[in-house]
Amino acid sequence: MNYFIITGTSRGLGQAIAEQLISPEHYLFCISREKNNELLGKGKNIEYFEFDLNNVEHIEELMTTIISSIDTSSVKGxxxxxxxxxxxxxAFVDSCDVKDITTNITVNLLAPITLTSCFIRLTDEIDVNKRILNISSSSAKHLHPGMSLYSATKAGLDVFTQCVGLEQNTSAAPVKIVSIWPGMIDTTLQEEARSQSKASFPSAEIFSMVKERGMLTTPEETAAQIIDYLFKEDIENGEIIDIYDYSKINGLQP
Ligand SMILES: NC(=O)c1ccc[n+]([C@@H]2O[C@H](COP(=O)([O-])OP(=O)(O)OC[C@H]3O[C@@H](n4cnc5c(N)ncnc54)[C@H](OP(=O)(O)O)[C@@H]3O)[C@@H](O)[C@H]2O)c1
Known part of the structure; x- marks a missing residue:
């Protein structure tokens, strides 16, 4: 049995990844604030945790529950x-309130860091194929005024991935960890970017144009590419992988 812990499965890319992983040989642990009943209706081996990743102090408890339920006699990965x-x-950072700043950094950076730390520690004695995919973004490099927090957290996630990759190269039962830039996908997150006022986010019109010109990929298309990296043999630990097909956007850098 392969076990998958996936965050953000209530919609968008996370839902598509989970849906495509449903199989009798796979067991899924899905995490988001809102339960995805549509997903639960599609397979038997799915457990859902309605969990707010802002509650970082409860992540260790959550991961202990999940990892301790894994059948170590049959686990493959x-x-x-x-x-x-x-x-x-x-919005420009001077007009962001502290609560929103904290939520962004907590969900995008502190939570994946804590989940990664717990994952590595709690699976230490299980010598099977172990892998972490951090879904990052090209926003770590391509910057827009008004997206400082999102870009900073994704850049932080990439550096974290690279450093943990180096650590795991010296481990007895190493975990492979990579960061993936999935490109621009037609999800709620994209909609949120293009629906901002031009005053708070001047690049909103670029995001609208990308949608209007059909330059977005579907969550399903991107999920299939990401799943390849769950099983791909030749990946370098700590690698940052950009999977977007830039020919779709004719040189635009979103
Ligand atoms: N869409 C794009 O163009 C694009 C481009 C580059 C990178 N990405 C990356 O791809 C990933 C998926 O994005 P998406 O486009 O699919 O976004 P989305 O449609 O907005 O989905 C985000 C998911 O994150 C979950 N989430 C948000 N806050 C949470 C919290 N406090 N606790 C638990 N779960 C929480 C949401 O579930 P609940 O609201 O139910 O909690 C939802 O399932 C993200 O890492 C994003 O940065 C997306």
Whole structure:
């Protein structure tokens, strides 16, 4: 049995990843604030945790519950997909309130860091294929005024991934960890970016144009590419992988 822990499965990319992983040989642990009943209706081996990743202090308890339920006599692989994220607040940093700043950094960076730490520690004695995919973004490099927090957290996630990759290269039962830039996907997160006022987010019109010109990929298309990286043999520990097909956007850098 392969076990998958996936965050942000109530919609968008996380839902598509979970849906495509449903199989009798796979057991899914899905995490988001809102339970996805549609997903639960599609398979038997799915357990849902309605959990707010802002509650970082309860992540260890959550991960202990999950990892201790794994049948170590039949486990083949254990996978963590840190997918959940928020784009808000999309505004110049001087007009962001402290609560929104804290939520962004907590969900996008502190939670995946804590989940990764617990995953590595709690699976230490289980010597099977272990992998962490951190869903990052090209926003770590391509910057827009109004997206400082989102970009900073994704850049932080990439550096964290690279450093943990180095640590795991010296481990007895190493975990493979990579960061993935999935490109622009037609999800709620994209909608949130393009629906901002031009005053608070001047790049909103770029995001609208990308949608109007059909340059977005579907969550299903991107999920299939991401799943390849769950099983791909030749990946370098700590690698940052950009899977977007830039020919779709004719040189635009969203
Ligand atoms: N869409 C794009 O163009 C794009 C581009 C580059 C990278 N990405 C990355 O792809 C990943 C998925 O994004 P998406 O586009 O699918 O976004 P989305 O449609 O907005 O979905 C975000 C998911 O994160 C979950 N989430 C948010 N806050 C949470 C919290 N406090 N606790 C638990 N779960 C929480 C949401 O569930 P609940 O609200 O139910 O909690 C939801 O399932 C993100 O890491 C994003 O940065 C997306």
């Amino acid at each position: 254990i996978f963590l997909v840190n997918n959940a994220a928020v784009i808000a607040p999309v």
